[in-house]
Amino acid sequence: MNKIFLIIQREYLTRVKKKSFLIMSILGPLLFAAFLVVPTWLASMEDTEHKTIAVIDQSHLTYGVLEESEYLSFVYLEDVPIDSVKKDFKSSDYQGVLFVPTNILISNSPILYSDKQLSLSTRMQISNSIKDEIERQKLKAENIENLDEILKSVETKINLRNITWNDAGEERENSTEFAMGIGYIGGLLIYFFIFLFGAMVMRGVIEEKTNRIVEVIISSVKPFQLMMGKIIGIGLVGLTQFVIWVAFTLIISTVVQKTIMDDKTSTLMENMQSRDILADTPSIDENTDSGDNLQFVEEIFSSLHTLNFPLIIGMFIFYFLGGYLLYASFFAIIGSAVDNETDTQQFMLPVTIPLIIGIFVMINTIQNPEGPIAFWFSIIPLTSPIVMMVRIPFNPPVWEILLSVVILVLTFIGSVWMAGKIYRTGILMYGKKVGYKELWKWFRLKN
Amino acid sequence: MDFLSTHNIVKQYSNHLALNKVSINIQENSIFGLLGPNGAGKTTLIRIINQITAYDEGEVLIKGRKLKPEDVNFIGYLPEERGLYKKMKVGEQALYLAQLKGLSRSDAMRKIKYWFEKFEITGWWDKKVEDLSKGMQQKVQFVTTVIHEPKLLIFDEPFSGFDPINSNLLKREILELKEKGATIIFSTHNMESVEELCDHISLIHNAEVILEGQIEEIKQKYKTNICEVKYNGDPESLKAALTKDFELVEEKINHHSHIAQIKLNGNTNNSLLKTILPKVEVESFSELIPSMNDVFIRVVEETNKNKTDK
Structure with a gap:
């Protein structure tokens, strides 16, 4: 038993000490942090440049209604043909020309000319202003008294809170978008980890075979010990990588957000800490772009509290290990059956296909986490690590989780046992092109 | 044990x-x-x-x-x-x-x-x-x-x-x-x-x-009872001296001396020496012991032959 620890130790240490592990450990979180931070950063960076838009309004509808802001202003041009403005555009100070035709009330299509694509928020701001004005004009035509007051009083903003309860009757507030995001990241990570570390097992087995050290080793330990030592050692490398990534991602994203989002962030952080108050009294000005942005980020952070993180992380580790053990045993079989990496192709397909199906089902599952497809593929052990992981943030029934867990455990015990039988024959076979029939024969050999 | x-x-x-x-x-x-x-x-x-x-x-x-x-x-x-x-x-x-x-x-x-x-x-x-x-x-x-x-x-x-x-x-x-x-x-x-x-x-x-x-037993077992004699003298007189108990397998000349390989059919080394000593001047005398290489090849080939004969 002592010997298997020696093998685990070697497999673990040689990989953790490698430069590539260090690079992956740093690069991974940087990428994740970029995914988290860059969108908010881009949103906050947007439109800090001042823009002036020339307006040629033949309908005179927009006079005084186009809403100006810190970064956006309008200049109304009278009796100027659009063609001459277009011609002189290069030499002018305008960033764009807005053309509103006479029949705007019927056609509903103003045109914005510019030499560069204008940002979405600028376009939204302009089209919203015009839309509101056209709607107002149309309502006005209905001759309703006190229209403005009526409109103001009917204006409503909906804040849909989704509260679910479990069998014990406990209530829990959910954010669907966030659950989707977490499920998606979890499923993808598992897919990625299984591939990355499963293939590492396969390469390790091939390495021992081509280096011809395998016979030396199995004169000291049982082939099964060597295989399990390798699988467990590499699994621990995967876990270590995961823990480093989580820690680094948290550190980097916190640091970056703190520095980039300056004072606004501090309000945000305070708000995060008092989420309950926030729900009732939105404290940030909703009219500005950055305000909306911040509120969005805020919602994400506040949703963090609504998810059952111990369960999600616990299940992630379980499904990572379970899925990894299942697939690593397949990869170990492949490694033992071939003489070099180029021969692995023919066996890779049947291992890759269930994983890719898992990814496809995952996309479906995100939209419908309780549907029959989601259910069945989260029970089938070949796809359950990916698909069930996506469902976990949506709090699926406990019995479904348990069923999936039990089936996965039984399957990986079976697959490891099967791999052990094939492996011990395969590692001593050289110079033989092996097919599935041969593998089956090895599996049925007594010893 | x-x-x-x-x-x-x-x-x-x-x-x-x-x-x-x-x-x-x-x-x-x-x-x-x-x-x-x-x-x-x-x-x-x-x-x-x-x-x-x-x-x-x-x-x-x-x-x-x-x-x-x-x-x-x-x-x-x-x-x-x-x-x-x-x-x-x-x-x-x-x-x-x-x-x-x-x-x-x-x-x-x-x-x-x-x-x-x-x-x-x-x-x-x-x-x-x-x-x-x-x-x-x-x-x-x-x-x-x-x-x-x-x-x-x-x-x-x-x-x-x-x-x-x-x-x-x-x-x-x-x-x-x-x-x-x-x-x-x-x-x-x-x-x-x-x-x-x-x-x-x-x-x-x-x-x-x-x-x-x-090793020694095996070599003895597979020896062919051939002696190699290096001598000076007339090969013809040597040949004449050999009775039916001795069979000349090979005869060659090396520099100034002759080398003869003689198979003993049931006789001892001493009787061969006694027979040839009066005829030629013996420089060296040795019994040919097969190398393990010879034994290996001989045994394996014999087994193969027996197998195909069957």
Whole structure:
């Protein structure tokens, strides 16, 4: 038993000490942090440049209604043909020309000319202003008294809170978008980890075979010990990588957000800490772009509290290990059956296909986490690590989780046992092109 | 008492019989040669002794008791297909392999130091195996095989990849290990080294033991009763002197003397000498003893012939 620890130790240490592990450990979180931070950063960076838009309004509808802001202003041009403005555009100070035709009330299509694509928020701001004005004009035509007051009083903003309860009757507030995001990241990570570390097992087995050290080793330990030592050692490398990534991602994203989002962030952080108050009294000005942005980020952070993180992380580790053990045993079989990496192709397909199906089902599952497809593929052990992981943030029934867990455990015990039988024959076979029939024969050999 | 013996080992693979009732007996503190052509079943037998492969029938006994899984700790095995982790440092690797054989870390360290100093490879500790030449790798491999002071050593083609100087070093080490009490199984096609090292051999061919015994006995058994005589004088008078009891097999001239190979049909060396001494001046006289190489080829070919005759 002592010997298997020696093998685990070697497999673990040689990989953790490698430069590539260090690079992956740093690069991974940087990428994740970029995914988290860059969108908010881009949103906050947007439109800090001042823009002036020339307006040629033949309908005179927009006079005084186009809403100006810190970064956006309008200049109304009278009796100027659009063609001459277009011609002189290069030499002018305008960033764009807005053309509103006479029949705007019927056609509903103003045109914005510019030499560069204008940002979405600028376009939204302009089209919203015009839309509101056209709607107002149309309502006005209905001759309703006190229209403005009526409109103001009917204006409503909906804040849909989704509260679910479990069998014990406990209530829990959910954010669907966030659950989707977490499920998606979890499923993808598992897919990625299984591939990355499963293939590492396969390469390790091939390495021992081509280096011809395998016979030396199995004169000291049982082939099964060597295989399990390798699988467990590499699994621990995967876990270590995961823990480093989580820690680094948290550190980097916190640091970056703190520095980039300056004072606004501090309000945000305070708000995060008092989420309950926030729900009732939105404290940030909703009219500005950055305000909306911040509120969005805020919602994400506040949703963090609504998810059952111990369960999600616990299940992630379980499904990572379970899925990894299942697939690593397949990869170990492949490694033992071939003489070099180029021969692995023919066996890779049947291992890759269930994983890719898992990814496809995952996309479906995100939209419908309780549907029959989601259910069945989260029970089938070949796809359950990916698909069930996506469902976990949506709090699926406990019995479904348990069923999936039990089936996965039984399957990986079976697959490891099967791999052990094939492996011990395969590692001593050289110079033989092996097919599935041969593998089956090895599996049925007594010893 | 035999250190290791196998009794009627049978190993059947799906499409061929690898070992058919193979029995070998290896005396304690001796060097045992396991010989045979390629594909005879030597490697299968060695793997069975190493408990890498299981057998279908028979038994393997070590000092009279059945072989146990823990016994791998006192066996040192240098397989024909051997190698090391290329990316691992020499020292770490030796330490790892020694610990896999059940040595504690500190014991392993101490013994590695001893062997590395003996082989003058202490400076390689931090070198990666892939940076060493093939011969250097073989030295490291040898050290890792003997590091745990095994009572039973199994060498499968140990000299492949060694230059003559290192081969000699290796031979000396093998003999020294024997002196220290180890029992050694030695499998090779190099018959010269078999004659030099082995006390006892078994020849396996087509899954069966076809010849076994001590080297000297075997050679005596397979000698052809031919004497070689180097002489000065008239070959014709020599020929005339030979009666029907002596048969001239070959006659050639080397520089100024003649060499004749004469087969004795049931006679002794002395009677041949008596017959030829009056006729020619004898320079040297020797009985031709077959080399193990000759024996090997002869026995295997005879077995093949018998098989096709049947």
